[in-house]
Amino acid sequence: MNALHTPIARRRLLFAGAAACMAPALARSPGRAADVQAVLADICAPLARDHDLPGLAVGLLFEGRPHVLALGTTARQGGRAVTPHTLFELGSISKCFTSLLAAQAHVQGRMDLARPVDEVVQALRGTPIGQATPLHLATYTAGGLPLQFPQAVQTTDQAIAWLAAFPPDAAPGAVRRYSNPSVGLLGHATATALGQDFTTLCERTLLPVLGMQGSHIRVPQAELPRYAWGHDPDQRLVRVNPGVFDAQAYGLKSSASDMLRFLQAVLDPDRLPAGWRQALALTTTPRYRVGPLLQGMGWEMYPQPASLQALQQGNGPTLVLEPQPAQAVPGAPAPDRPPLLNKTGSTFGFGAYLAIVPDRQVAWVMLANRNWPAAERVAAAHRALQALGVVG
Numbered sequence: 314m315n316a317l318h319t320p321i322a323r324r325r326l327l328f329a330g331a332a333a334c335m336a337p338a339l340a341r342s343p344g345r346a347a348d349v350q351a352v353l354a355d356i357c358a359p360l361a362r363d364h365d366l367p368g369l370a371v372g373l374l375f376e377g378r379p380h381v382l383a384l385g386t387t388a389r390q391g392g393r394a395v396t397p398h399t400l401f402e403l404g405s406i407s408k409c410f411t412s413l414l415a416a417q418a419h420v421q422g423r424m425d426l427a428r429p430v431d432e433v434v435q436a437l438r439g440t441p442i443g444q445a446t447p448l449h450l451a452t453y454t455a456g457g458l459p460l461q462f463p464q465a466v467q468t469t470d471q472a473i474a475w476l477a478a479f480p481p482d483a484a485p486g487a488v489r490r491y492s493n494p495s496v497g498l499l500g501h502a503t504a505t506a507l508g509q510d511f512t513t514l515c516e517r518t519l520l521p522v523l524g525m526q527g528s529h530i531r532v533p534q535a536e537l538p539r540y541a542w543g544h545d546p547d548q549r550l551v552r553v554n555p556g557v558f559d560a561q562a563y564g565l566k567s568s569a570s571d572m573l574r575f576l577q578a579v580l581d582p583d584r585l586p587a588g589w590r591q592a593l594a595l596t597t598t599p600r601y602r603v604g605p606l607l608q609g610m611g612w613e614m615y616p617q618p619a620s621l622q623a624l625q626q627g628n629g630p631t632l633v634l635e636p637q638p639a640q641a642v643p644g645a646p647a648p649d650r651p652p653l654l655n656k657t658g659s660t661f662g663f664g665a666y667l668a669i670v671p672d673r674q675v676a677w678v679m680l681a682n683r684n685w686p687a688a689e690r691v692a693a694a695h696r697a698l699q700a701l702g703v704v705g
Contacts, residue, residue, distance in 0.1 A: 349375055352700045353382040360693050361385055364685045367544050368395040372569035372678040374580065375701060379573045387541040387682065388550060397570040398527060400540040401680035402553050403665050404658030405493075407565040409596065411500040412451045412611035414511075414519050416592035419447070424506035426451075426595070433502045440477045442498075445485040450499035451610035452600050454639050456481025458492040462557055472497070472557045482636075489603045489639040491632070493562040496611070500561025512560045522589055524574040528567035530560045540566060541682040543662015551662040563660060569678055572667070576676035579654070579669055597654060601639040604632060607652055608639070614652035617672070618705050621695045628657050628687045653704075657687045666690035668698070675703045 353371055361369045361384050368385035386392035387399055418424040424433055424447060431443030445455035458479065466475050476498060482488070504511035512530045520528050532540050542550040553563065567575075579597065582590040599607035599614055606627040607614040615623055626632065654669040664684045668691075669676045677694045698704045 345376060346378060346380065349373065349378075349380050349701065350382065352697060353380060356693060356697045356700070357382055358384060360689075361681075364681075364683070364689060366681045366683050366685065367392070368399065368541055368682045370395055370397065370399055370401065370569035370680045372397070372573045372576075373697070374573060374576055374674070374676040375703075377674070379570075379577075381569050381573070383569070389544060389548060390550075392542065393538070395541070398539060398568045399680075400527075400529070400532060400536065400566045400568055401665060401682060402543060402563075402658075402660045402663040403565045403567055403572075403680075404563045404660045404663060406656050406658035406665055406667060407561070407563050408451075408496045409611035409656055409667075410515065410519060410565055411496055411503070411561050412596045412609075413589075413592055414507075414514060415447050415451060415499050415503040416595040416610060417519075417589060418503050418506050419595065420588045420591045421507075424503060430498065430502050433506045434473070434498070436473045437477055440479075441481045442476050442479050445481075447499055447502055448600065448610070449485045450495045450502070451596075452608045452639075453489045453492050453495050454486050454601060454608075455492075455495050455498075456485055457483050457488055457490050457636060458495045458498075459490070460492055460634065462494050462497075466557055469501070469557060473501075486601070486641060487639060488636045489601055489608055490636040491634070494558065497558025497562045501558060512564075515560070515565070522585065523578055525567065525571040528565060528571045530564045530566070532566055539568070541663075543660060544683045545662055553660045553662075563658070567680075569680055572678040572680070573676070576667070576669060576678060580671060580674050580676055599642045599652065602642055603637045603639050606632070607642060609654075612654050612656055614654050616648065616652050617650035617670075619653040621692060624653075624655065624691045624695065625688045628655070628691050655691075657690065659684050659687070664690060666694060668694045670698065670703055673703050675701075 357371050367389045368387055371382045373380040381397040383395040385395050419426045426448040427446055429444045430447055431437040437443030449455040466472050500511050545551045582593045596610040599609055601608040605623040651671040656667045658665040664681050666679045
């Protein structure tokens with residue numbers, strides 16, 4: 314059996330066991346819904362005020378039900394009321410979707426996650442970065458690729474040329490350095506392997522499979538009224554700027570309602586076609602231990618019980634901006650509890666956060682049209698989940 318596939322059965326058993334443990338909770342009184350909404354309001358309304366968030370949409374999967382709280386406006390001047398269907402920029406949460414497409418290409422036999430990426434991207438043949446695998450790219454362990462491309466790199470050809478000339482400062486798998494170029498190249502390789510444009514693959518294949526027809530990389534003209542405006546520190550209206558490999562690394566726009574469909578698929582992958590279930594299991598398998606976190610494909614994970622301190626450290630500037638030693642996670646027996654999954658995402662005018670507690674069948678999404686500190690996003694989610702008895 315391919316080593317990349319060995320965690321799948323174990324992972325699916327974990328999810329199945331979690332669902333069985335939650336079965337009694339699914340039958341609880343409908344009156345609990347009002348209590349959940351009250352918790353969301355008590356935590357999120359002051360949060361929006363204290364951090365001067367023009368708009369905020371929070372989604373929660375809890376006890377088998379979706380809950381959404383929508384606050385504020387899509388623009389501070391002339392905006393509409395935020396709803397569960399308002400589009401926000403996801404920023405780097407997009408990396409989880411890019412990784413899922415890459416994993417699906419692996420399941421289809423079109424791109425091997427464990428083989429050098431230069432087998433797919435011919436222009437990288439014989440280069441150091443070409444020897445990194447798609448799995449290295451998805452886990453930011455390809456050899457020290459930086460957070461961003463240099464400003465002079467503006468086209469795909471320039472990006473590939475820059476990557477071909479890049480001198481790694483570590484062997485693949487030795488160091489984790491959070492990187493947009495890393496996942497950008499992953500998405501480019503995936504699209505090359507599948508013979509389609511990346512944005513088309515995402516919008517016409519991936520998002521429909523997940524039930525996310527209201528989400529986009531390129532927001533259609535007819536959908537622009539749903540697309541919130543971001544706000545920069547001076548309260549100017551902003552949206553994400555075009556950039557090389559932007560669609561792959563930080564380009565997705567989605568809503569609280571659509572993101573709850575994605576989170577439900579992570580919690581209950583049996584609702585997906587078999588190949589996509591396998592792909593999802595590949596992305597949520599821990600690959601490297603890096604400080605307090607376990608790095609998966611796009612996802613970051615934390616052994617349970619996950620403390621607020623660990624979550625804030627893992628989402629803090631040191632882990633985002635500085636190279637960290639990476640230790641490969643062996644195919645060891647599954648832990649008693651599956652790890653907590655999370656991912657932050659930011660653009661210049663937006664800030665988002667996802668958290669999933671698989672064994673409690675609980676998931677959280679927070680979307681705001683202002684970039685506010687990741688530590689505060691994490692703390693707000695932790696407070697809410699603590700109030701609901703999900704985390705200690």
